[in-house]
Amino acid sequence: MAKSSSLIKIGILTLTLLWVSAIRADDISVRSDAPETYVVVKGDTLWDISSLFLDKPWLWPELWRTNTQIENPHLIYPGDVLRLRYENGQPVLELVRDKSTITLTPNSKVTTKPSPISVLPWSDIEHHFGNGSMMDAVKYQSLPIVLGDQEGSPRFTNTDFVLAHNVDDTKTEYKVVRKEREVFDSLGKSLGVQVSYLSDASVTETLSQQRQIVKIHESKIEAKKGDKLVLSEKVKKRDLRLKPANRQVGELVQNVNGNVLIGAHDVVIVNIGARKVKPGTVFGIYEKGEDISYDKESSYALTKSSIVDLFKQTEEVEQPAFKVGELVVIRSFENASYAWVTKTNTHLSGGEIIARP
Template identity: 35%
Template sequence: MLKPVLHFLALCAFCFAVTATAAADVLQVREDAPERYVVKKGDTLWDISAIYLSQPWRWPQLWQMNPQIENPHLIFPGDVLRLIYDADGRPMLVRDDRVRRLSPQSRVTDTRPDAITTVPLAMIRPFLTHDKLLSAEELAGKPYILGASSNVKNATEGHTLYVRGELEPGKGYAIYRKGRPYIDPETGDNLGFAMTLVATSRAFRAGNDERNEPASLHILDVKREIRQGDLILPAIDGELLPAYFQMARPDSALNGLIIDTTSKLREFSKWDIVIINRGANDQLKPGHMLDILRPSPTVVDSRNGQPVYLEDSSRYQRLASNFGHEQIKMPRERVGHLMVFKVTERASFAIVTDTYRPVRVGDHIVSP
């Protein structure tokens, strides 16, 4: 008699789990979401989706059933969007062509520069196309600037550059300056060096290391003065600059830290660029969404009704915490979200997509 009961209970538990999972997967539209929205200049898909969803990174699910908008990032200022529901009660955004009649086919192929993008491309463009983070291993043996055709410390346009290394005549090369290293605060490991684009050039002599003959470059464009020792890397012509990122959570749980910001400010906010100490080795990909958490201040509690923050405690209280007083680590609270947009092996660039409080270096990044 017991076995049938157990089987019945197991079946009920399975059905409940399936139902709960399906319910959790249904898009939850915000209670204050408008039925109609007019796209404005400067909007991003993130901004628009945040008006309708508590989890804006799930915006592809809000747009994917829309027969009018095959490429959802190709909507434009002035377009009117309506929130509707299908026969199964699933929400989706559609363009209201009763207000603005435009051919869906022409919109799919439209290349106007004001098309709405996932995130502001102007903010991340330099990091997608120019600035890099390279490891010591990747930099080892790279060609470097020996000097110029004139005895100058900082070469500019009009100079010929001489390079230690062998180059391919006619090929374009980028000139980079190695910056400071990014150090993982958890392990002390060097995650890579910040690489800043200095200039672009084209090789016209190959060079020969065995005969100690330098390669030669013509300068094409200078962003800052070129110095001896600057490194030479192949230029990537027409590097892809995606307007559309497929936002998603990573497939596995992840914990890490924000280790730097390009703004160099103590606190930063929405659309600032940060560097995190997780990368391709941790299965991170462009478009992955992560929570930003901050640990609440630790409290020393002597159980006498007078707890005190650890940072405000006296030397005696800190010593006493090892002899009966308790140091209580408070929970971490969410302060924002970020989207990874450029990944290296051990670190990544990410853009802060929203904040509840100012974000700081040292804040935790997690994927539940």
């Protein structure tokens, strides 16, 4: 019995130490296979490049902080050469860029400088900025509503004029939106509703305090009676400032499209809102095993095949959580955020823990 109990404690201690090591203070750790030099190519992102050099790519500011040549790591261009070297035993990434002199003549051709590389591939995440958002379910219900047109048409598209209810006519530019789904976390708490953008709309005439005429334009999908109007906001392409999460702990809820399985490069919903997290915050993704019950009288041998069999129904042992991936918050709302899964070593299905990486 004593031997069995000791082995159980050793097994639990081993699992716990794995968890503790995963949440220790962040240290710069250069990959063993990191290249000495790297030439930036079109399509690279800061995350891609940092992943080549670091085990924890979100720590790239620490790698570049002592290098005056890279005053702003967000202004690195295709063709630049990055070189890894060490100062007093600490890794430093330097930029090797020739500053050639250019003489302009009347026959010179002016070319546009390539755009600096971004943190994450904008082409992959842009859709989740310009085509929809999340909002509180109660606030969605209170939005102005599309009523219809004078001909009783079932659908409305470009240049159509429609009657709307309770629009603030002191504001002229709106978007027509439609509810896709309401999102709940694993505890049943509503995180809000996902809405898709259908078209733009402009207030053209006020009939009364509660009735306005709006013109539909820039239509992506036909609007219909019952759709809502929300104030238009311009989406700006902004680079993310990566920062590891600290005390924030939450849940990966689901794929943003409602798909069952989640993999690397998918966009997901997490149950942490704008008050606790900003775009650019990096989280680790963790899975927690089921609690294990065991009988004190059972014999035990620490083997992979017996880890469940040796514990019976008398007491419970809580398993630690193991890291299975990472994600970066790209957009925050009132009660939830969208995040890009940068990597995962397994298929995710929602319900995973997110915490400091």
